[in-house]
Amino acid sequence: AELNxxxxxxxxxxxxxxxxxxYLCAALSLLPKDHWENHYDLSLRxxxxxxxxxxxxxxxxxxxxxxxxxxxxxxxxxxxxxxxILLSQTLHAQGxxxxxxxxxxAILTELGESIPESYxxxxxxxxxxxxxxxxxxxxxxxxxGEKTDDKTLQTxxxxxxxxxxxxxxxxxYSMVAYFTCKAMxxxxxRGLCDHTPLALIQFTTVLNKDENAMLCYRIAKDAMSxxxxxxxxxxxxxxxxxxxxRIAWRFEPFQAGxxxxxxxxxxxxxxxxxxxxxxxxxxTIKFVLFSSPSLKxxxxxxxxxxxxxxxxxxxxxxxxxxxxxxxxxxxxxNGEATSTAADPCIxxxxxxxxxxxxxxxxxxxxxxxxxxxxxxxxxxNFGEKCKHLFGQGRQSTSYIAQFFFGLNAxxxxxxxxxxxxSKEVVQAAIVAMKYAAANSAWNFTNKLRLLEAEQVAHxxxxxxxxxxxxxxxxxxxxxxxxxxxxGLACExxxxxxxxxxxxxxAREYFQQARECYQVWGSSIKVAFIQKExxxxxxxxxxxxxxTEAVHIKIGTNSL
Numbered sequence: 348a349e350l351n352x353x354x355x356x357x358x359x360x361x362x363x364x365x366x367x368x369x370y371l372c373a374a375l376s377l378l379p380k381d382h383w384e385n386h387y388d389l390s391l392r393x394x395x396x397x398x399x400x401x402x403x404x405x406x407x408x409x410x411x412x413x414x415x416x417x418x419x420x421x422x423x424x425x426x427x428x429x430x431x432i433l434l435s436q437t438l439h440a441q442g443x444x445x446x447x448x449x450x451x452x453a454i455l456t457e458l459g460e461s462i463p464e465s466y467x468x469x470x471x472x473x474x475x476x477x478x479x480x481x482x483x484x485x486x487x488x489x490x491x492g493e494k495t496d497d498k499t500l501q502t503x504x505x506x507x508x509x510x511x512x513x514x515x516x517x518x519x520y521s522m523v524a525y526f527t528c529k530a531m532x533x534x535x536x537r538g539l540c541d542h543t544p545l546a547l548i549q550f551t552t553v554l555n556k557d558e559n560a561m562l563c564y565r566i567a568k569d570a571m572s573x574x575x576x577x578x579x580x581x582x583x584x585x586x587x588x589x590x591x592x593r594i595a596w597r598f599e600p601f602q603a604g605x606x607x608x609x610x611x612x613x614x615x616x617x618x619x620x621x622x623x624x625x626x627x628x629x630x631t632i633k634f635v636l637f638s639s640p641s642l643k644x645x646x647x648x649x650x651x652x653x654x655x656x657x658x659x660x661x662x663x664x665x666x667x668x669x670x671x672x673x674x675x676x677x678x679x680x681n682g683e684a685t686s687t688a689a690d691p692c693i694x695x696x697x698x699x700x701x702x703x704x705x706x707x708x709x710x711x712x713x714x715x716x717x718x719x720x721x722x723x724x725x726x727x728n729f730g731e732k733c734k735h736l737f738g739q740g741r742q743s744t745s746y747i748a749q750f751f752f753g754l755n756a757x758x759x760x761x762x763x764x765x766x767x768x769s770k771e772v773v774q775a776a777i778v779a780m781k782y783a784a785a786n787s788a789w790n791f792t793n794k795l796r797l798l799e800a801e802q803v804a805h806x807x808x809x810x811x812x813x814x815x816x817x818x819x820x821x822x823x824x825x826x827x828x829x830x831x832x833x834g835l836a837c838e839x840x841x842x843x844x845x846x847x848x849x850x851x852x853a854r855e856y857f858q859q860a861r862e863c864y865q866v867w868g869s870s871i872k873v874a875f876i877q878k879e880x881x882x883x884x885x886x887x888x889x890x891x892x893x894t895e896a897v898h899i900k901i902g903t904n905s906l
Contacts, residue, residue, distance in 0.1 A: 348377040352393050359400055362617045368400035383420045391417065395429060402437050403619030405659055410437045424457060428502050435509045440622040442662040444517045451510035458503050471524035475554055478528040481535050490569055494577065495538030504530055504542035511549050516704050527553045544573040545582055548589045557782040560597050567594045584623035587611030592630035596743050600789045601634040602828065625664040628652060632671050637747060639831040642868040646675045646685060666705050674712045678719055680870040707736055711748035718751040726755040737779065746783055749776050750794045757801040773802055793823035797836050804843045813843060834863025838876065850883055
């Protein structure tokens with residue numbers, strides 16, 4: 348049994364999880380029936396290794412059975428704690444987020460922590476301010492402090508880090524804020540440990556708002572710098588998910604985040620932390636969609652990962668990928684050849700509903716889809732339903748959705764529909780993009796300039812200003828590699844010049860838009876632009892083409 352256990356441990360350390368599971372199950376089968384009574388330490392170590400390997404190979408039910416057996420047989424809470432941590436991670440991988448919350452809440456209570464039934468928004472704001480003040484007072488002295496040997500602190504922070512993520516999906520913002528602040532305050536009071544960097548980054552994800560984004564980015568970078576001093580190899584997927592997926596995009600190009608999140612995904616799968624690796628994957632696909640180098644390659648990548656989920660069995664990841672896939676499929680050809688599937692079926696729930704985040708994603712993607720499809724009224728309806736997501740502390744998808752919600756409002760103004768309300772929507776979107784572009788010109792300047800161009804163009808009071816803004820948006824999108832938004836800016840400029848009867852200029856911009864959409868891989872947008880080009884006034888022909896036509900006519904008359 349011990350020989351097989353050593354072989355299994357070696358395979359597990361080398362990320363050969365299937366081999367490890369085989370050896371460890373063999374070791375377990377060789378133990379006598381009374382092994383818990385007569386070989387307690389060996390049973391405890393071997394049982395945990397079997398559960399770890401089962402979790403890593405996606406045998407989640409078998410992992411849970413083994414972990415519950417260890418918890419039942421363990422002599423004390425200290426011997427149970429590692430199994431409770433792994434149990435929480437396994438339940439998370441299965442999407443049982445309320446069970447994760449209940450498990451962590453019970454253990455934190457046993458560890459002497461206070462877990463409220465609910466927490467008000469006012470109290471959470473006060474607690475965030477108090478925690479931030481503590482951090483700023485301790486500053487560099489705390490960050491450069493020695494690592495503590497306080498094992499209780501390490502264990503407590505582990506459970507807080509797990510319950511924070513579960514709460515993000517199944518509890519209110521106030522509860523998430525409470526847990527992040529508690530973890531942060533514990534570390535500030537009792538010292539640094541291996542789980543401090545993650546606690547620090549999770550704190551910034553809750554604190555993060557438009558007006559203090561730079562401060563949060565600085566604190567999060569401080570947390571990432573602690574990686575060099577502490578053993579955080581096993582936490583790489585969680586660190587990358589929180590830093591690159593939820594903080595860094597405000598300042599760094601979407602494309603940079605993609606590379607780091609891919610590494611987080613790979614690290615999660617190779618280390619047996621598939622649940623966190625898959626969260627990195629979701630943000631990878633999201634940023635790929637935002638930067639959109641090629642819709643067809645994005646669709647192919649999503650389909651590959653959906654196939655991979657037959658092994659990893661994460662219903663949460665599968666549902667989000669289905670939402671992303673529908674968006675990409677509609678943008679390519681309206682699902683005609685790419686077989687779009689319906690969004691996951693989700694009803695209306697409360698703040699403790701674990702499908703709340705998925706429902707938010709469906710609403711925001713519906714805004715994006717309807718705008719690109721030209722369904723202005725539907726876009727407005729979906730935008731109204733998710734306006735609460737356009738507030739403070741938002742995530743990247745909210746900015747993208749609000750950008751298209753603002754552009755859609757301009758179209759409604761042109762159609763003389765809900766003019767005053769639509770003007771408010773446009774102005775709110777411009778304010779949001781100004782905040783975003785102030786931090787990340789790369790990701791948001793083109794969006795800001797296009798909204799401003801559309802706003803000025805509608806009034807028809809400053810032709811030069813509108814022309815400059817359209818061109819600025821085109822150049823900014825091209826510089827950032829956002830070919831789809833470069834095409835959109837060209838399209839809007841073309842319509843602007845068409846309304847002004849400058850058909851030659853309109854043709855030039857329509858042709859640029861068509862080229863961009865061809866690179867992007869959107870058949871529906873290419874067809875739409877081609878229809879506009881075909882319907883342009885013949886006077887829009889370039890000067891060279893007109894001259895050639897005149898020469899032909901003259902030649903015919905001479906004959």
